[in-house]
Amino acid sequence: xxxxxxxVGFDTLSPEEMVHTAASLIEAGGFHYAVTPNPxxxxxxxxxxxxxxxxxxxxxxxxxGIGVVYASKILGxxxxxxxxxxxxxxxxxxxxxxxxKRLFLLGSKPGIAEMASVNLRQRHPGLTVCGTHDGYFKExxxxxxxxxxxxxxxxxxxxxxxxxxxxxxxxxxxxxxxFMVGLGGALDVFAG
Ligand code: UDP
Numbered sequence: 001x002x003x004x005x006x007x008v009g010f011d012t013l014s015p016e017e018m019v020h021t022a023a024s025l026i027e028a029g030g031f032h033y034a035v036t037p038n039p040x041x042x043x044x045x046x047x048x049x050x051x052x053x054x055x056x057x058x059x060x061x062x063x064x065g066i067g068v069v070y071a072s073k074i075l076g077x078x079x080x081x082x083x084x085x086x087x088x089x090x091x092x093x094x095x096x097x098x099x100x101k102r103l104f105l106l107g108s109k110p111g112i113a114e115m116a117s118v119n120l121r122q123r124h125p126g127l128t129v130c131g132t133h134d135g136y137f138k139e140x141x142x143x144x145x146x147x148x149x150x151x152x153x154x155x156x157x158x159x160x161x162x163x164x165x166x167x168x169x170x171x172x173x174x175x176x177x178x179f180m181v182g183l184g185g186a187l188d189v190f191a192g
Contacts (some may be wrong), residue, residue, distance in 0.1 A: 002061060003077045005068060006042045007052055010061045015083045018062055019091035022179060025059055026101065026153055031173040033058055034181040036085030038065030041161055051162040054169040060181075062088060085183045089156060092181075093120060096154060097127040104150050104177065106143070107135035107158030108187040116190035135159045140171055147175040155180045158187045 002009030013021060018034075025032040035058040037045070045052040055061065062083035063069055072079040096103060103120075105113040113132035121127050131150030135158060137143050147155060155177045157164045164182035172180050 002056075003072065003079060005063075005072050005075060005077065005079070006046065008037055008042055008045050008055050008061070010037070010063050010068070010072070010079055012080050013062075013083070014080055015062075015087055015091060018060060018083055018088050019095060021060055022088075022092055022181075023095050023099075026178045029178065031177065032060075032179050033168045033172055034060035034062065034088075034179070035165055036062050036064035036083075036088070036182060036184070037068065037161075038063075039067035039071070042068065042071070044162060048162060051165060054162070054165045057169065058165075085181065086186050086189060089181065089183055089186060090123075092154065093124045093127055097124040100126075100128070101153040102128045102130040102151060104130055104147055104152035104155040105132045105158075105187060106147070106155055107133075107164070107183075108185075108191070109136065110134040112187050112191045115192070116187045119190055119192055140167070144171050144174050147177060151176065153178050156183050156186060157181065158183050158185065160184055 035055050064085045066082050069082050117129040130152050157180050168180040
């Protein structure tokens with residue numbers, strides 16, 4: 001059951017429950033994806049039906065911004081609180097490191113994902129980063145193939161919205177990855 005805020009559905013789960021749910025989806029197999037809408041997403045989704053549809057078809061949707069939580073209170077459908085995508089990713093990577101799962105980093109300018117990889121492996125000892133790719137590609141096919149060959153369980157897709165959400169929904173299943181999450185500028189943050 002999702003809570004509707006301005007036409008976009010959100011899960012009313014705590015950050016820990018979001019990570020648990022993602023872990024279950026990864027273990028279940030098949031392809032799943034998560035979105036992290038903030039107020040700018042909601043505005044864009046009003047005007048962009050394809051974006052709205054892809055947001056609403058996500059397996060997990062977390063309010064990445066206090067503005068979404070305020071809107072939910074004003075609309076009388078309060079969400080539990082905000083779930084920053086970066087915090088979710090951090091919890092998920094901790095779980096991945098403990099369970100031997102493989103991570104692929106997609107997005108940002110050339111070199112950034114590699115720097116993020118170094119920092120993330122330092123922060124989560126045992127985490128396997130099986131591949132990286134920058135976010136400034138012209139064709140999808142070589143990127144899909146690069147992800148396929150790396151055999152990740154999880155891909156952090158950091159291409160900015162709505163590009164990353166449309167990319168995950170359209171190309172995610174063909175990559176063989178089990179779980180993707182759209183995380184905007186997170187790789188820039190992880191790269192430090
Ligand atoms: N980006 C990318 N490919 C593109 C456009 C953007 O990889 O074609 C990256 C950009 O380098 C940045 C991220 O996507 O790392 C978007 O960050 P931004 O802060 O704009 O997104 P937000 O977090 O606000 O969604």
